[in-house]
Amino acid sequence: MAYVPPHRSRGDYVPRDTGNSSSRGGFSGRGGFSSRGGFNRGSGGGNRAFGGSGFGRGNDSHRGGRGGHGSRFQPGLGSWTDGEHKPAEHNERLELELYGKPGDAQFQSSGINFDNYDEIPVEASGEDVPEPISEFTSPPLDPLLVENIKLARFNKPTPVQKYSVPIVANGRDLMACAQTGSGKTGGFLFPVLSESYKHGPVQNSQAENTFDRRKAHPTALVLAPTRELVSQIYEEARKFAYRSWVRPVVVYGGSEVYAQMEQLKQGCDLLVATPGRLNDLLERGKISLKNIKYLVLDEADRMLDMGFEIQIRNIIQGCDMPPPAERQTLMFSATFPKEIQMMAKDFLHNYIFLSVGRVGSTSENITQRILYVEDDEKKSSLLDILTATEETMSNGLTLIFVETKKMADILSDFLINQDFPATSIHGDRSQYERERALESFRSGRTPILVATAVAARGLDIPNVTHVINYDLPNDIDDYVHRIGRTGRAGNTGVATAFVNRGNKNVVKDLIEILSEANQEVPDFLTVIARENSMGRGRGRGGRNQTRDFRKYGGGGSSGGYGNGYGGRSNYGGGYNNSYGSGGGYNNYGSSAASASSSSSQWW
Numbered sequence: 001m002a003y004v005p006p007h008r009s010r011g012d013y014v015p016r017d018t019g020n021s022s023s024r025g026g027f028s029g030r031g032g033f034s035s036r037g038g039f040n041r042g043s044g045g046g047n048r049a050f051g052g053s054g055f056g057r058g059n060d061s062h063r064g065g066r067g068g069h070g071s072r073f074q075p076g077l078g079s080w081t082d083g084e085h086k087p088a089e090h091n092e093r094l095e096l097e098l099y100g101k102p103g104d105a106q107f108q109s110s111g112i113n114f115d116n117y118d119e120i121p122v123e124a125s126g127e128d129v130p131e132p133i134s135e136f137t138s139p140p141l142d143p144l145l146v147e148n149i150k151l152a153r154f155n156k157p158t159p160v161q162k163y164s165v166p167i168v169a170n171g172r173d174l175m176a177c178a179q180t181g182s183g184k185t186g187g188f189l190f191p192v193l194s195e196s197y198k199h200g201p202v203q204n205s206q207a208e209n210t211f212d213r214r215k216a217h218p219t220a221l222v223l224a225p226t227r228e229l230v231s232q233i234y235e236e237a238r239k240f241a242y243r244s245w246v247r248p249v250v251v252y253g254g255s256e257v258y259a260q261m262e263q264l265k266q267g268c269d270l271l272v273a274t275p276g277r278l279n280d281l282l283e284r285g286k287i288s289l290k291n292i293k294y295l296v297l298d299e300a301d302r303m304l305d306m307g308f309e310i311q312i313r314n315i316i317q318g319c320d321m322p323p324p325a326e327r328q329t330l331m332f333s334a335t336f337p338k339e340i341q342m343m344a345k346d347f348l349h350n351y352i353f354l355s356v357g358r359v360g361s362t363s364e365n366i367t368q369r370i371l372y373v374e375d376d377e378k379k380s381s382l383l384d385i386l387t388a389t390e391e392t393m394s395n396g397l398t399l400i401f402v403e404t405k406k407m408a409d410i411l412s413d414f415l416i417n418q419d420f421p422a423t424s425i426h427g428d429r430s431q432y433e434r435e436r437a438l439e440s441f442r443s444g445r446t447p448i449l450v451a452t453a454v455a456a457r458g459l460d461i462p463n464v465t466h467v468i469n470y471d472l473p474n475d476i477d478d479y480v481h482r483i484g485r486t487g488r489a490g491n492t493g494v495a496t497a498f499v500n501r502g503n504k505n506v507v508k509d510l511i512e513i514l515s516e517a518n519q520e521v522p523d524f525l526t527v528i529a530r531e532n533s534m535g536r537g538r539g540r541g542g543r544n545q546t547r548d549f550r551k552y553g554g555g556g557s558s559g560g561y562g563n564g565y566g567g568r569s570n571y572g573g574g575y576n577n578s579y580g581s582g583g584g585y586n587n588y589g590s591s592a593a594s595a596s597s598s599s600s601q602w603w
């Protein structure tokens with residue numbers, strides 16, 4: 001049967017040549033806040049070829065990279081024609097843009113500990129769990145995807161990828177929990193793209209009316225919490241969708257909505273979106289979700305926590321998305337509290353729960369240092385650390401987390417006044433300023449970035465060698481995600497945290513995290529934890545040590561695989577713990593105010 005994408009079946013539709021849709025001209029080069037380049041630049045954006053006779057009856061063509069009378073050529077865009085996938089021709093320029101050259105510092109490469117991922121215990125629960133793959137081969141993967149994976153210089157799958165590929169190929173839903181930096185993005189992109197290449201676009205939905213025909217009808221939807229993260233996922237999707245019929249589009253708030261609507265009009269098969277902007281576009285009638293075969297929630301626990309739940313429910317349950325049994329739903333995060341797992345089951349159908357390592361654990365690739373520092377000594381301690389590590393980490397980037405947006409500005413100004421090349425990122429800065437700050441950090445021009453939690457999740461910036469928790473978060477899961485900005489893809493990194501009695505609520509959880517990852521637990525932490533246990537500390541046991549809650553039931557710590565999987569690496573070049581005068585954790589007195597703050601201040 002001839003498939004005519006509903007939004008393109010009007011004979012009068014002529015795609016506009018917008019090329020770069022970024023509302024801010026001049027920000028489209030390599031290194032926009034999207035990992036490599038602004039979103040939807042010329043090559044990835046406009047000029048799609050899907051016009052004319054390419055969609056004629058009996059031709060069954062879902063766009064066409066070339067050909068189709070009246071169609072336009074877009075490099076790297078293939079087609080689905082007569083029930084067959086027709087990959088586009090290779091394009092050298094685009095390949096260089098997408099994959100860089102070997103050794104290019106702007107692209108993350110796997111580190112010396114990459115092979116250690118194989119040692120990490122994996123637990124998959126649920127009915128009939130399929131056997132994992134061990135290599136990127138076709139079959140079971142689609143040959144085009146395997147080619148693209150090679151171009152990206154990924155030699156072998158990470159544990160989460162080994163399992164997710166057959167799970168999705170077998171039509172199952174998935175809730176996957178794997179350490180930060182261990183390849184979860186590929187964990188959902190690989191199977192979704194591979195299956196899409198094999199099976200083509202959804203064939204059964206003809207648009208019902210003119211209004212419906214004008215909408216974009218993506219096959220796959222990926223939701224993630226921040227603009228920076230959706231842009232990064234979109235860039236990854238561009239890499240692995242290269243030459244295929246799948247056209248990725250990204251939409252997020254804080255950026256010109258009309259440019260994004262234009263991109264949608266030009267064809268959207270894989271939509272990467274923040275919930276707020278997606279709801280806006282759904283209300284405007286620009287997107288229909290009725291063709292969704294794959295729904296992905298990245299950073300799923302964040303997506304389903306209080307800040308996003310209503311928006312997510314509206315998208316998944318309040319619009320025209322098929323119900324759980326008629327789509328495949330995939331959820332990924334490094335942390336999965338039990339309450340969130342329970343809520344998530346509303347969106348899943350007979351799913352497999354995958355945990356790689358212990359849920360919420362940190363990677364042993366990250367050396368964690370905990371220092372006792374009173375609030376009023378934090379600035380001087382920070383200067384001491386930055387000075388002491390200037391040489392040993394001269395080529396690395398340092399990411400400093402604070403709790404409030406105000407503090408992010410104050411601290412970056414302070415560092416600049418002290419002649420440190422710093423910038424900041426937080427939710428009160430304009431989209432343009434956020435993009436610029438991230439680009440300047442990524443490129444190494446400003447190797448110190450002061451950030452709120454907005455930068456805690458998912459961001460994959462090569463060469464972040466040091467994460468400093470200037471303010472410790474109130475929730476240990478946030479700590480796990482923050483320090484996970486270093487030590488990615490088998491590389492090593494250092495994470496330093498300033499702790500004082502103001503953080504007593506999180507200390508017990510922190511001790512568990514440190515012990516699990518075979519890190520040193522300083523005595524003062526144990527003392528604070530003991531003091532606090534007289535009070536009412538929440539403790540990590542009830543919230544985070546949950547594996548598949550269907551199997552292990554409520555809360556409680558579950559034994560399971562012990563610590564110490566995988567050889568502990570020798571983290572070369574680390575600094576010793578003696579920097580600074582601010583340390584001195586024997587004389588801690590009463591701490592200043594708690595680091596707690598309202599959510600409106602930190603995001």
Ligand SMILES: Nc1ncnc2c1ncn2[C@@H]1O[C@H](COP(=O)(O)OP(=O)(O)OP(=O)(O)O)[C@@H](O)[C@H]1O
Nearest residue numbers: 108154156157158180181182183184185458460489
């Ligand atoms: N199979 C692989 N081989 C080599 N490198 C890989 C592989 N899979 C992923 N990577 C690289 O590892 C890095 C981390 O991957 P990714 O961003 O997907 O991690 P993540 O698990 O989503 O982390 P987070 O929890 O912080 O979101 C990326 O730079 C990615 O390109």
